Amino acid sequence: MTIINLPTTDTAPVKASRRLSVAPMMDWTDRHCRVFHRHISQHTWLYTEMVTTGALVYGDVERHLRFNDEEHPVALQLGGSDPADLATSAKLGEKWGYDEINLNCGCPSERVQKGAFGACLMAEPQLVADCVKAMRDAVSIDVTVKHRVGIDQTEGYDFVRDFVGTVAEAGCRTFIVHARNAILKGLSPKENREVPPLKYEFAYQLKRDFPDFEIIINGGIKTEAEIDEHLRHLDGVMLGREAYHNPFVMAGFDQRYYGDARAPKSREDVLEAMIPYIQAQLARHGARGLKLNSITRHMLGLMTGLPGARAFRQVLSDSKKLALGDADLLREAAARLRIAA
Numbered sequence: 001m002t003i004i005n006l007p008t009t010d011t012a013p014v015k016a017s018r019r020l021s022v023a024p025m026m027d028w029t030d031r032h033c034r035v036f037h038r039h040i041s042q043h044t045w046l047y048t049e050m051v052t053t054g055a056l057v058y059g060d061v062e063r064h065l066r067f068n069d070e071e072h073p074v075a076l077q078l079g080g081s082d083p084a085d086l087a088t089s090a091k092l093g094e095k096w097g098y099d100e101i102n103l104n105c106g107c108p109s110e111r112v113q114k115g116a117f118g119a120c121l122m123a124e125p126q127l128v129a130d131c132v133k134a135m136r137d138a139v140s141i142d143v144t145v146k147h148r149v150g151i152d153q154t155e156g157y158d159f160v161r162d163f164v165g166t167v168a169e170a171g172c173r174t175f176i177v178h179a180r181n182a183i184l185k186g187l188s189p190k191e192n193r194e195v196p197p198l199k200y201e202f203a204y205q206l207k208r209d210f211p212d213f214e215i216i217i218n219g220g221i222k223t224e225a226e227i228d229e230h231l232r233h234l235d236g237v238m239l240g241r242e243a244y245h246n247p248f249v250m251a252g253f254d255q256r257y258y259g260d261a262r263a264p265k266s267r268e269d270v271l272e273a274m275i276p277y278i279q280a281q282l283a284r285h286g287a288r289g290l291k292l293n294s295i296t297r298h299m300l301g302l303m304t305g306l307p308g309a310r311a312f313r314q315v316l317s318d319s320k321k322l323a324l325g326d327a328d329l330l331r332e333a334a335a336r337l338r339i340a341a
Contacts, residue, residue, distance in 0.1 A: 018174070020227070020253050021045035023218055023240040024077040024102070024146070032281070033298040034071045037243070039265065039273045041250040043258040046074045050104050052117075053080030056089040065096040068277075075100035077146070079107070081117040081127060083134035090135040090143065101135055103128070105147040108182035108192045119182035122151050122159075125166035133170040144174035146218070149202040150181040157202050164206055164213075174214040176238055177203040193219075193240070204233040222249070224256065231257075246304040267302055271330045274299070278327040292322045292329065299330075308340030 022029065022037055024047035034046045051064050067074060076093040078101060080086045090101045105128060107118035121128050128145065135143045145167055149160045164175055180196040187195055198220050207215040216236035221227060227237045242249060248267060254260035265273065278295055296316045303309040315321065315333035322329070 017043075017258075018045045018214065018216055018236045018238075019231070020250075020257050021176075021216065021236060021238045022047060022243045022250075023238050024048060024050055024075075024104070025240065025244060026050060028244050028298070030298075031067045031071065032295040033244075034074060035068050035277055036270070036274060036295075036298050037247060037250065038070055039270045040247055041253045042262075043073075043254050043260065044250055045100075046071055047102065048074070048076050048098075050077045050079045050107065051089070053078060053082065053085035053089045056092055057085050061092055061096075065092060065098075067096070067098075072097075073099045075102050075144070077102040077104055079104045079112060079117045081121060081124075081131065083131045086131050087134040087138040091138045094139040094141050098141065100142045100144055101139060102144045102146055102176070103131060103135070105145055106178045106182065107189070108148075108184055108187070109189045119148050119151055120184060122147055122163055122182070125163045128163075129167050129170035129172075132167055132172045136171050142174060143172060144176060145172055146176040146178065148178050148180060148182040149199050152181065152184055154181065157205055160202055161206065161209060164210060168210065168213065173212070174216070175206065176216045176218055176236075177206065179203050179217055179219040200230070207234055222246075224249075224252070227257075244298075245301045247299075247301055248304065267306075268334055270302065271299075271334055275327045275330055278330075282325055282327070292325050292327075293317075293319075296322065296329070303337055306337065306341065308337035311340035312337040 021044060026049050029047060029049050037044065037046060055064050065076070076098040078086060078089050078093070080089065086103070093101050104118055105121045109118065112118035132143055132145065147163065179199050179202060180192070183192055183196060200217065203215060203217045214235045216238055217230050217234050218238035218240060221230065221237055221239055222242040230237045251264040254262070254264065278292065281290055281295065282292070300313045300316055303312045312333045315329065315336045
């Protein structure tokens with residue numbers, strides 16, 4: 001388990017754990033999003049968007065793997081099915097400083113299927129085991145697997161039990177279970193997140209059958225009450241779209257789930273904390289190299305549920321204001337919220 005020396009006043013260093021985490025989400029959980037989330041919760045485990053092995057073996061490694069030190073603990077999710085390429089990519093991830101390598105066995109998109117990875121890999125558990133072994137042989141950090149409970153019309157629990165059992169033989173001890181089937185034909189990725197029924201009991205049964213493994217649940221989880229119930233049965237909970245659309249839901253996680261005595265930041269504290277980060281990014285890349293909305297787009301949900309939230313979003317979405325590249329736009333948005341409220 002990684003030890004992260006977080007800034008403290010009168011508390012000891014906190015052991016990083018995957019008790020709470022934010023799911024890897026394509027086009028969303030980029031490095032700017034992760035920094036924003038880190039200012040809300042110091043301990044919640046963060047994941048990159050899926051990065052394919054081809055992008056690392058043949059592409060721009062720095063562009064895909066560069067991240068900010070404040071993101072720790074942070075995991076790199078890989079997409080691929082060739083053990084050698086995954087081993088190479090995992091080694092690069094460790095070299096760049098990631099705390100975990102995660103293999104995607106849950107994405108149902110047709111584009112991913114054409115690359116012979118994602119959820120379709122669940123039909124080939126021995127190949128997944130070979131991939132895990134190759135990565136574990138290449139790195140010293142944790143190698144984990146994120147998967148579904150079934151594919152297409154496979155409804156029985158035995159399928160996911162046998163998948164986990166086979167992959168575990170390669171040494172994997174952490175399984176992140178998106179508790180729905182993946183329908184490989186006929187449903188869009190969005191529909192695959194909503195239409196197949198949730199089967200939380202399958203994840204609970206995995207923990208009963210494999211008590212020594214770390215079993216983390218994902219899928220449809222939104223509230224602390226739901227998190228609390230899942231943690232009665234499992235080792236961790238991964239939030240998906242709720243963490244993106246309503247990120248301040250994570251504000252109490254450090255105290256509630258990690259025993260951190262520090263008071264959480266307010267919403268305005270989070271905005272203020274993001275200003276120097278935005279200024280540094282703009283200075284590094286220049287106005288033409290980095291658009292302000294590439295950061296602020298992840299922050300639109302910060303005021304969800306508050307009076308004036310719409311006015312806040314309107315300011316952060318104003319193309320003319322964004323074009324000025326001024327981080328003080330965050331303060332203007334907060335002021336507009338107060339006026340509207």
